[in-house]
Amino acid sequence: MSPGDLSAILLTLKLAGATSIILILIATPLAWWLAHTPSRLRWIIEPAVALPLVLPPTVLGFYLLILLGPAGAIGGAWVQLTGETLAFSFSGLLIASVIYSLPFAVQPLQTAFQSVGTKHMEAAATLGASPLDAFMTVASPIAIRGYFTAAVLTFAHTVGEFGVVLMVGGNIPDKTRMISIAIFEHVETLSYTEAHRLSIGLLIFSFLVLMAVTILNRRTPVRAG
Amino acid sequence: MTRHILSLPALSLLAGIVTGIAGTVPAQAAEATIAVAANFSSTADKLAKAFKAASGETVVIASGSTGQLYAQIKQGAPFDAFLAADEARPALLHKDGTATTAPSTYATGRLALWSPIPDTIPEDGAAFLGQAELKRIAIANPKLAPYGLAAKESLTALDLWQTYKTRIVMGQNIAQAFQIVAAGGAPAGFVALSQLLAAPEDLHGSHWTVPMDLHTPIRQDAVLLKRGAGNPAAEGFLAYLTSPAGCAIIRDAGYQPPDTCK
Numbered sequence: 001m002s003p004g005d006l007s008a009i010l011l012t013l014k015l016a017g018a019t020s021i022i023l024i025l026i027a028t029p030l031a032w033w034l035a036h037t038p039s040r041l042r043w044i045i046e047p048a049v050a051l052p053l054v055l056p057p058t059v060l061g062f063y064l065l066i067l068l069g070p071a072g073a074i075g076g077a078w079v080q081l082t083g084e085t086l087a088f089s090f091s092g093l094l095i096a097s098v099i100y101s102l103p104f105a106v107q108p109l110q111t112a113f114q115s116v117g118t119k120h121m122e123a124a125a126t127l128g129a130s131p132l133d134a135f136m137t138v139a140s141p142i143a144i145r146g147y148f149t150a151a152v153l154t155f156a157h158t159v160g161e162f163g164v165v166l167m168v169g170g171n172i173p174d175k176t177r178m179i180s181i182a183i184f185e186h187v188e189t190l191s192y193t194e195a196h197r198l199s200i201g202l203l204i205f206s207f208l209v210l211m212a213v214t215i216l217n218r219r220t221p222v223r224a225g
Numbered sequence: 226m227t228r229h230i231l232s233l234p235a236l237s238l239l240a241g242i243v244t245g246i247a248g249t250v251p252a253q254a255a256e257a258t259i260a261v262a263a264n265f266s267s268t269a270d271k272l273a274k275a276f277k278a279a280s281g282e283t284v285v286i287a288s289g290s291t292g293q294l295y296a297q298i299k300q301g302a303p304f305d306a307f308l309a310a311d312e313a314r315p316a317l318l319h320k321d322g323t324a325t326t327a328p329s330t331y332a333t334g335r336l337a338l339w340s341p342i343p344d345t346i347p348e349d350g351a352a353f354l355g356q357a358e359l360k361r362i363a364i365a366n367p368k369l370a371p372y373g374l375a376a377k378e379s380l381t382a383l384d385l386w387q388t389y390k391t392r393i394v395m396g397q398n399i400a401q402a403f404q405i406v407a408a409g410g411a412p413a414g415f416v417a418l419s420q421l422l423a424a425p426e427d428l429h430g431s432h433w434t435v436p437m438d439l440h441t442p443i444r445q446d447a448v449l450l451k452r453g454a455g456n457p458a459a460e461g462f463l464a465y466l467t468s469p470a471g472c473a474i475i476r477d478a479g480y481q482p483p484d485t486c487k
Binding site: 065066069070071075079085087088089166167170171172173174177185187188189190191192193 | 266267286287293297400403423428
């Protein structure tokens with residue numbers, strides 16, 4: 001394994017880890033709201049959350065590049081604040097990944113919260129628990145498998161990200177060069193041995209992740225009623 | 226309360242970790258990041274190593290397709306210089322002021338007719354093509370790729386375009402054209418000589434280097450970008466491309482080195 005490939009792997013794990021942590025924090029209230037709200041706004045929010053599932057990553061990457069670039073709304077403000085460009089930096093990739101992997105965090109959580117229902121929350125409320133208390137001590141533990149699935153899928157999906165990191169990242173070694181880009185570059189430069197080494201790693205990793213999720217969802221039945 | 230999964234201290238700790246991770250973008254002083262067209266990236270790596278040994282300056286190579294790198298530069302990507310695969314994009318960057326120097330040719334691509342099977346392509350490739358023994362031939366899309374256009378021009382110059390027009394297997398770029406032939410999709414194809422020299426030994430097979438007078442020169446131009454002005458690593462690396470040592474590396478990789486170093 002070359003130092004360049006090793007650094008791409010570490011950088012990818014860092015990006016996927018940070019994306020998972022941030023997304024669990026963002027997706028929890030969003031998924032809860034989507035699972036229980038009577039509001040008609042959900043007919044807009046729910047498809048908006050699912051959008052990264054169907055959009056070609058290059059479309060997403062293109063708009064993110066414009067948004068995060070120095071002339072864009074977010075990128076321009078960032079330059080004013082920090083003097084650095086947001087696109088082509090790790091921070092920019094992190095923002096892009098959070099948007100790109102959003103449905104992979106929200107959807108499993110939403111399903112889990114839906115199956116938790118509101119009965120337990122109401123029971124907790126009659127015992128004097130605040131909504132936040134009830135959510136933390138009653139609903140979240142019941143939905144723990146949803147959290148696990150969301151975290152694992154988000155992590156795995158971010159690891160395999162290609163189109164978005166190609167557009168927004170800039171393939172800068174040690175800064176924005178991810179595994180998928182390294183593989184692409186190995187293929188383009190005919191280094192098939194190196195491309196194979198990285199690809200087979202990703203293939204096995206993806207399979208193991210899906211197997212873990214499958215086993216987990218089979219073994220323990222849902223505790224909610 | 227003790228069963229909290231995400232307590233407030235834990236949340237702020239996570240937030241700290243995340244901002245810590247996001248904040249680690251190091252700013253190095255004597256280092257240049259050079260955007261390099263994919264076809265030249267392995268050669269650029271060799272040049273960067275030799276340049277580092279000679280001068281002590283560090284050059285980081287970021288590679289991609291010329292069009293994609295151009296779009297990124299326009300969006301403020303942190304590149305100090307740009308080694309493109311064509312003449313058009315560096316000229317545009319110079320025109321709009323993103324590049325501080327006029328474009329200069331750092332390498333000229335050599336086209337080759339290649340088959341992975343030894344003894345297929347004889348020394349006189351033009352005569353071989355004229356006998357029209359090839360049932361299929363792979364080329365890059367002439368509308369998208371300079372090497373594809375050069376292949377079309379060469380066949381036209383040999384008065385063979387009509388013969389081969391219906392036998393073409395087309396790749397989107399020169400890397401795809403190479404892959405088509407390597408995978409057996411066509412017995413031979415027009416590829417870059419540089420690809421051939423960089424390919425694994427068992428793929429070398431036989432080839433004919435197309436004479437440069439059969440097609441428009443495949444010039445690859447470089448520019449210094451505004452961000453790299455005054456950066457000794459960026460300016461030094463561009464100068465190194467025309468030094469005797471740099472030219473030797475470029476020639477060995479299968480390109481015609483710049484005229485300025487002959």
